[in-house]
Amino acid sequence: MQAAQLAAARAGLDASGVRVVQAVRGGRDGVLAIVAAPALYEGPPVDTCLAAILRGDAPVHWLCPHDLADSRVLVAATTYAWKAKGAPANSLDLAGVARGDVSRVVLDVPGTTFGDQPIYTRGKTWGQFEAAVDVPKGVATLKIYGDHGLVQTLPVDVPAGRQRVLK
Numbered sequence: 001m002q003a004a005q006l007a008a009a010r011a012g013l014d015a016s017g018v019r020v021v022q023a024v025r026g027g028r029d030g031v032l033a034i035v036a037a038p039a040l041y042e043g044p045p046v047d048t049c050l051a052a053i054l055r056g057d058a059p060v061h062w063l064c065p066h067d068l069a070d071s072r073v074l075v076a077a078t079t080y081a082w083k084a085k086g087a088p089a090n091s092l093d094l095a096g097v098a099r100g101d102v103s104r105v106v107l108d109v110p111g112t113t114f115g116d117q118p119i120y121t122r123g124k125t126w127g128q129f130e131a132a133v134d135v136p137k138g139v140a141t142l143k144i145y146g147d148h149g150l151v152q153t154l155p156v157d158v159p160a161g162r163q164r165v166l167k
Helices: 002-010
Strands: 019-024 032-038 048-053 073-084 087-098 104-109 115-121 128-134 141-146 149-155 162-166
Touching (some): 019 087, 048 073, 104 128
Antiparallel strands (some): 019 032, 087 128
């Protein structure tokens, strides 16, 4: 959180107001998280900015409403290799948040028992979601739905041992 607070202060945000929106810990190398912080300036409306925190010493970049205007989701994702029953496999961990006009987010992992599962359905939350699943071939897709059906397909293209912010 210290890195997020320092980056918030540099970005003109209220570092003392940094809050975790969603987090997932899939290993010993740290946490993936979506965090929020309000802008420092006075008067309404107060912008709330978001950042996706990756594991380790990855830099934290804050995104404010104008940066996220074309993004339906903000996701921190990592994939790491491991052996499942003697066979190599990849594990995908992700933490994300969907904007208000998103009604559902489905994680599609072809060829697995996980298959095509909803990981977020609109409710009375910030729109946060998380998942930790095996992806044997490293292939996964987020399907993002609005009130009138599928509006975006976002490939989760994160090679084993890497991490990435998706939006």
